[in-house]
Amino acid sequence: MxxxxxxxxxxxxxxxxxxxxxxxxxxxxxxxxxxxxxxxxxxxxxxxxxxxxxxxxxxxxxxxxxxxxxxxxxxxxxxxxxxxxxxxxxxxxxxxxxxxxxxxIRLRERFVFFRIRKLKNGILVCGFNSLSEDLCQILKAKGMPFIVIEKNESRAEAADLLNYNTIRGDFGDDAVLKEAAISQARCVIMASEDDFENLLGVVAAHYLNRKVKIITRARDEDSVSKMQRANATMCVIPEVLAGLEIGNKILQKVR
Amino acid sequence: MAEKKNEMKNHVVVCGYGVVGQKIVEVLSEHKVPLVVIEFEPKICEKLKSLDYQYIEGDGTQPKVLKDAGIMNAKAVAFAMDNDAKNLFAVLTARDLNKDIFITTRANDARVRDKMVEAGADYIVMPQKSASKEILDEILK
Known part of the structure; x- marks a missing residue:
């Protein structure tokens, strides 16, 4: 770990x-x-x-x-x-x-661990990038508790600067997910830009908590079926959603 | 072939055939909307040819390429390139060439959004915003 x-x-x-x-x-x-x-x-x-x-x-x-x-x-x-x-x-x-x-001794992380242990029905956001940043803003605005898991130090610091509970580590690692109190989590979101990492995260999360809702992102449509077979509740491809939105908007205008 | 495309009217120009562009083309094709795809990569152009789509191999930020795609007479254009700077440049170019055309574009960075509007885009979509909305809906179920 x-x-x-x-x-x-x-x-x-x-x-x-x-x-x-x-x-x-x-x-x-x-x-x-x-x-x-x-x-x-x-x-x-x-x-x-x-x-x-x-x-x-x-x-x-x-x-x-x-x-x-x-x-x-x-x-x-x-x-x-x-x-x-x-x-x-x-x-x-x-x-x-x-x-x-x-x-x-990273006092801040000690405080975060203490807060995490008390967290129930929280949301784990795995990977901190533009998608998860946007998501965290919305979750914060709605008062929904969440934890960010990120292994890249600069991205983890970016999450720290926004005062998010942040755990530095690989979300594909069982020990990291346990530290993030996955057994008490309401939902886990795999937001990495790497489909392999997300798939590994989905498998690990489902293994540790069969009941938790797992939402994952994918870049490739071929990955969707794999994610679903790995027990992801939902798989989103942001680019596909954007394409659908643009296509439908154009249809409204041209027809 | 270039002459034929730039004579098209009331069609849609889609610039970029990545994941976003493919989905746009799929939606429009399902509804039989005439369209022309602009794509820079030769291999992707081969794919477009095999799928029987009208296409132009070129850089969608260039006025000549947009004119060849018939932007002067098109109803709408969608910029779906992966690079915000290129999309922004293309929006500016498209607006200069056709004051009335409906311009949609993708944006990856929220900071570019306002600039896109300033440049003349009518509708901007950010993939991560679309995804966040879907994810939140699922969480709240």
């Missing part, structure tokens, strides 16, 4: 995050033991010391012994400031890693 909600989390980000947590823990314990402060204050001062550049918060804890009027004080402030700049660079790197980590 290639529809997992994100690739494996890179180990380096786990290590970076673990080091950050360990650092905060160690210094918090240090403050508790050395200064006798409470847990909250210790964690607070450690965290604020990590994020401040000029060493105001953490610096104040360690410079208490150096009077402001002493010769060492200006030099110490410069050192604190330089340490602050280094901290910003390190923290920036760690934060970037955390953001990358969040992106990698």
């Amino acid at each position: 290639n529809s997992s909600a994100g690739s494996e989390i890179p180990v380096k980000y786990i290590i970076a995050f673990a080091l950050l947590v360990a650092f905060v823990f160690v210094f918090a314990v240090f403050f508790i033991e050395s200064r006798g402060v409470g847990l909250y204050s210790a964690v607070y001062f450690t965290t604020s010391a990590l994020f401040d550049a000029v060493g105001v918060s953490g610096g104040s804890m360690v410079t208490a012994a150096i009077p402001v009027y002493s010769r060492a004080f200006p030099a110490f402030i410069v050192i604190l400031f330089m340490l602050g700049i280094i901290k910003i660079a390190v923290i920036g790197f760690v934060l970037a890693g955390i953001v990358d980590l969040i992106t990698n």
Whole structure:
């Protein structure tokens, strides 16, 4: 199955995050033991010391012994400031890693999976192209719940941008259809521009849910009988429908 | 043969014999509407010849080809090519050649639709819209 909600989390980000947590823990314990402060204050001062550049918060804890009027004080402030700049660079790197980590675990997809599990009588739209985009607009306008399944990343992103529940994966794969809760679906629409893919999708969908309505698109009239034999409820060829519409319109005009 | 076609009157010109064009020709032929098909591909033209349809091998966006198909005296023209830009160009050309003809065309992209109307098309069909309507009807059954 290639529809997992994100690739494996890179180990380096786990290590970076673990080091950050360990650092905060160690210094918090240090403050508790050395200064006798409470847990909250210790964690607070450690965290604020990590994020401040000029060493105001953490610096104040360690410079208490150096009077402001002493010769060492200006030099110490410069050192604190330089340490602050280094901290910003390190923290920036760690934060970037955390953001990358969040992106990698694809929080959005996790939310989508959660919503999908709760969905009943939804419609699965397999393949995101001009036909399915049009269909999804209509379904959304009518308040009918649906899920888009698309394996092409750019098309899946296009569906995401329209705020559609989207699963990245091959709709011919049983595991992907199960993730899309096909057992609870009202209808499955195979909208790919490839008749082979649609046929495979029809077979998979019928195998997983004998009662679900399966509507498929085809490009070739020869594919229609195959789709029907595979238990598709309906097979549409958009170009044929367009030709019929144009032909009938012309008949109205010329006769 | 070209002279014979451009002398036809009150016929229909169908430009493009793909899936859409084939269905248009089928519907019109069933009702015995005289028609001429314009098609660019030689192999498809052979098929049209074997089916005994009047046809012209050529590019439907070219004024000369449309004139050879008798567009000046035709009642209607249907542009069924797979390319929106070509259909749009052909609509403009057809309207220039015949101000009164009924022009229908297919469009694949919704953004081109308004341009087709601007260019002079009387009726525009988008295959995906036609299919969406059918699919929705089936879902709601």
